[in-house]
Amino acid sequence: MQWGGDKAPHEVVKGSVLAAQQFQDSEILLVGDEKAIQQELASYGTVPKNITTHHTSQVIHMEDPATYSIRQKINSSITRSVELVASGEAAAMVSAGHTGATVAAATLHLRTLKGVRRPGIAAPFPTKTGVCLVIDVGANIACKPIHLFQYGVMTTIFSKYIFGVKEPRVGLLNIGEEDAKGNDLAKETFALLSHSQLTFVGNVEGREIFDGKADIVVCEGFVGNVMLKFAEGLATGFLSAIKAEAMKSFWTKLGLFLCKPAFAPLRTKMDFAEYGGVPLLGVNGVCIICHGRSDSKAIYNAIRVALQLSKNKVNEHIVSELEKTNVPAASIT
């Protein structure tokens, strides 16, 4: 368990204390500046016995380049947490720090699971009916068809064991619904997914994600990242634009006040804190990445998901599922 993010140490420690109280058979290790963590813990009176600390002296800042910082700042909370997972001292890690550095450190030190070509980040997008996991949203911006295919396999396992979806429907993000649409990456991935053991529902266009056409949508990391951030911007902007307009007159202000409960379910769906971070799938270890703005609820949920991943042996299931796949040798380039 690593800390970091814009709201560390307060919210991170608070979420960790909540998790320690809830999951008493687990041990939570807070990695970071010990003095600051201890000061924060002191405010709780009795600190849960299953919380310990691990001191690190360096900090990877948001503006630091990812690869440079993980090599130079070997005593940062990110690099140390990864090492603790790699050595088996920790079963899982959660980070609200520098996303790029976390991905780079995890990929470098944990390495990939047997058979996995590239790790990917699966982020939940709200839909009409629930959630759609979009993978990858930024870990891999040089995707090949085999990577996208494996993302489909890994996220199917994640969805089954963590979200309890019996037969997750996998879609391919594309610019049209017809089979032959899209760029080379999309066309070749389409062929791989069509002949796989996955429940492949075909191409999914941008507008169909919200419709809930698929439980999982695979895409190239650049596209996924743009879409994730665009969604954040649009949703926030949308709500504040409505609010700003409504504040202009008494009646619309009253209307907005009365209407508020109608926004709540949507707000919950859009609230990434509910899902508790996003998993970096494919590394040999459990690594959950949180938003820099994560509050205690997000941290608590991230720890919950990390424990679930570890206890349900999701990585072992991924490895055995990948062994079952019969991808044509020509596709593995």
Place this chain on the structure above:
Amino acid sequence: MQWGGDKAPHEVVKGSVLAAQQFQDSEILLVGDEKAIQQELASYGTVPKNITTHHTSQVIHMEDPATYSIRQKINSSITRSVELVASGEAAAMVSAGHTGATVAAATLHLRTLKGVRRPGIAAPFPTKTGVCLVIDVGANIACKPIHLFQYGVMTTIFSKYIFGVKEPRVGLLNIGEEDAKGNDLAKETFALLSHSQLTFVGNVEGREIFDGKADIVVCEGFVGNVMLKFAEGLATGFLSAIKAEAMKSFWTKLGLFLCKPAFAPLRTKMDFAEYGGVPLLGVNGVCIICHGRSDSKAIYNAIRVALQLSKNKVNEHIVSELEKTNVPAASIT
């Protein structure tokens, strides 16, 4: 002027009649099934004198493959309209039909403007403060840095002459704000834009589009198309989800009713009909592409924009602006 789309002939003819009444010094040629057009026109009593028809016997359906259909259906409204522009018989065309076929036919028959490598579609995205033109949204899914750079130049001219923006700020869609971020395409395009005559504001992340960080954002056609459709889906889904929730109780229903005026400005911004279609920039002729669902207002506005493009000699300005650019020869691959 070509017709087509889900609402042809009714809405298309209605929008054309409006435009003919408004722009009396222009001639509007309706290309399509003459009998159906005449029947529709008959309902108007007196048909404006500046409306004429041009009969075509074939139809390109939405499910037809683009390239196949423009070669096989040479007497369709799309191919004939393009030919009328190519021969100089028409100054501009507007199509609410098959987007892929329109792009393919226009690229094939009109060819590109002098110096232009690839045509691109510029679509308006709503922002806090107005509109951001995102180019390309689907004409070119094999983008090179030089294409993106030229999109920046072409859309700058479009924004100046059509939207009246004095010094349009151009951004590059990327997955981080730092200069060195992104895939190879993004990095190389960043270098080209940095050394250009354009007002380049650097990388723009997905979430910054709504913030209005740039007036123009250049991106690869696959990403742009996904984002455009995702925005449509999210906006529609968002509003209907709020509405569905609000309908559940009397008070929220009343709230929504009172609140309605607050949604209006946003609805207008999201309403693509306001902008009247999107221009296919870079072809040697004026070509405006409308949504298949376009109503008469959208058609009217599309004709208005087409006339503006033609009268303001936007294409000539694009050619001379491109001649001014001093792109390193190595980039032109």
